[in-house]
Amino acid sequence: xxxQTRLMHSHTGVGMAGHPGLPxxxxxxxxxxxxxxxxxxxxxxxxxxxxxxxxxxxxxxLFNVLCEIKEKTVLSxxxxxxxxxxxxxxxxxDNMLLAEGVSGPEKGGGSxxxxxxxxxxxxxxxxxxxxxxxxxxxxxxxxxxxHTELEKYEQACNEFTTHVMNLLREQSRTRxxxxxxxxxxxxxxxxxxxxxxxxxxxxxxxxxxxxxxxFLDARRKRRNFxxxxxxxxxxxxYSHLSNPYPSExxxxxxxxxxxxxxxQVSNWFGNKRIRYKKNIGKFQEEAxxxxxxxxxxxxxxxxxxxxxxxxxxPNSAGSAGSFNMSNxxxxxxxxxxxxxxxxxxxxxxxxxxxxxxxxxxxxSQTGGYSEGLTANQMYSPQGINVRMFFFLSFSPYQxxxxxxxxxxx
DNA sequence: GTAAATGATTGCTC
DNA sequence: GAGCAATCATTTAC
Numbered sequence: 220x221x222x223q224t225r226l227m228h229s230h231t232g233v234g235m236a237g238h239p240g241l242p243x244x245x246x247x248x249x250x251x252x253x254x255x256x257x258x259x260x261x262x263x264x265x266x267x268x269x270x271x272x273x274x275x276x277x278x279x280x281l282f283n284v285l286c287e288i289k290e291k292t293v294l295s296x297x298x299x300x301x302x303x304x305x306x307x308x309x310x311x312x313d314n315m316l317l318a319e320g321v322s323g324p325e326k327g328g329g330s331x332x333x334x335x336x337x338x339x340x341x342x343x344x345x346x347x348x349x350x351x352x353x354x355x356x357x358x359x360x361x362x363x364x365x366h367t368e369l370e371k372y373e374q375a376c377n378e379f380t381t382h383v384m385n386l387l388r389e390q391s392r393t394r395x396x397x398x399x400x401x402x403x404x405x406x407x408x409x410x411x412x413x414x415x416x417x418x419x420x421x422x423x424x425x426x427x428x429x430x431x432x433x434f435l436d437a438r439r440k441r442r443n444f445x446x447x448x449x450x451x452x453x454x455x456x457y458s459h460l461s462n463p464y465p466s467e468x469x470x471x472x473x474x475x476x477x478x479x480x481x482x483q484v485s486n487w488f489g490n491k492r493i494r495y496k497k498n499i500g501k502f503q504e505e506a507x508x509x510x511x512x513x514x515x516x517x518x519x520x521x522x523x524x525x526x527x528x529x530x531x532x533p534n535s536a537g538s539a540g541s542f543n544m545s546n547x548x549x550x551x552x553x554x555x556x557x558x559x560x561x562x563x564x565x566x567x568x569x570x571x572x573x574x575x576x577x578x579x580x581x582x583s584q585t586g587g588y589s590e591g592l593t594a595n596q597m598y599s600p601q602g603i604n605v606r607m608f609f610f611l612s613f614s615p616y617q618x619x620x621x622x623x624x625x626x627x628x
Numbered sequence: 629g630t631a632a633a634t635g636a637t638t639g640c641t642c
Numbered sequence: 643g644a645g646c647a648a649t650c651a652t653t654t655a656c
Contacts (some may be wrong), residue, residue, distance in 0.1 A: 278645080381633065441634075441635045441651065441652045441653070442635080442652085442653080443633085443634065443635075443637080443652090443653060444634090449634095464644095464645085480635095483635080483636090483643085485645090486635065486636060486637090487635075488635070488645095489633090489644090489645065489646075489647095490635070490636085492645085493645095493646065493647065494633095494634090494650095496646095497647095569645085
């Protein structure tokens with residue numbers, strides 16, 4: 220007699236007294252004992268016993284009863300554990316990774332984050348592009364590692380889930396396992412894996428924060444502006460000495476020209492104003508130098524314009540804050556309003572101021588306003604009026620000619 | 629190495 | 643929020 224026959228016989232041969240076909244307690248005990256010892260047996264032996272149990276005539280009835288009991292238990296368990304709300308910590312991490320350009324679609328996320336970091340620190344200059352690209356490269360590296368690890372976790376999760384599901388399906392033939400229970404098991408597995416993923420996300424966030432803080436620290440290292448930028452700023456400053464407060468548009472224009480940020484332009488003017496005011500004497504030479512330089516530039520421009528018999532019309536298209544004004548001669552100059560001029564207008568302003576400064580002795584002969592034209596009158600409205608008066612009275616060419624006449628050149 | 633110059637930051641006022 | 647004043651931290655010139 221083979222094992223299966225023996226099993227079948229042992230089960231079918233014993234019936235409950237008075238109830239043929241129903242197993243007695245002893246019988247059930249035997250079955251359970253067989254189930255319990257099934258793992259101690261060899262694979263073939265176990266398979267044979269399993270098969271015998273599956274073929275037992277009582278199996279369907281017993282299985283249904285167990286299914287019913289299990290279903291009630293599962294329902295009560297399921298009822299006890301409601302849908303969990305999303306983990307706020309995980310949401311924070313996800314949001315941060317998205318904002319930093321680590322997760323989500325890559326659309327220059329690195330540079331966007333770098334730009335954001337730069338903006339937070341007061342802006343990025345052109346000479347910082349090396350740092351910028353370094354930041355971007357490192358962020359890309361972090362992003363790659365993150366995605367590789369995430370992929371690995373997801374793959375492992377899927378593999379494990381499939382494996383468990385197969386096991387459960389297999390076991391569902393011998394013990395009652397409902398689809399809902401399988402689903403619950405899958406959820407448990409996913410939760411376990413997502414907690415691992417959270418650790419990965421946390422580590423990634425930390426790495427990004429460290430990178431970012433290093434990037435910002437590096438940016439905090441002061442670097443002097445290049446010579447050209449300083450000259451542009453100084454030119455504007457000294458040509459607007461009466462009111463050295465560039466408008467937002469002017470700041471933007473200056474920032475663009477100097478390849479720095481508007482914030483840096485504001486800083487520069489803040490520093491310059493305070494330092495100039497504190498030590499005017501020290502800056503006098505610088506002021507004269509810029510005034511002379513702009514005067515020469517303006518004169519050159521004017522004389523060229525005069526030779527070509529065409530009026531100097533800088534920015535005649537008219538940017539915000541500047542306007543054209545006809546002069547006593549046939550020359551046209553763009554005059555910046557005192558508070559809200561464009562940079563083009565500022566350059567002309569520089570010409571005017573420098574002409575006034577350089578040709579002080581010319582003016583002193585005609586009206587004796589030289590005292591009123593010193594740089595000391597930085598905040599003097601009277602100073603503004605005097606300058607404006609002289610500016611409106613003389614064309615650059617006329618002023619230059621007077622200057623030449625005075626110097627005998 | 630040191631002093632001066634300079635860009636950035638901070639706290640305050642208006 | 644812009645600007646001032648003081649200060650810090652770094653760069654530059656000597």
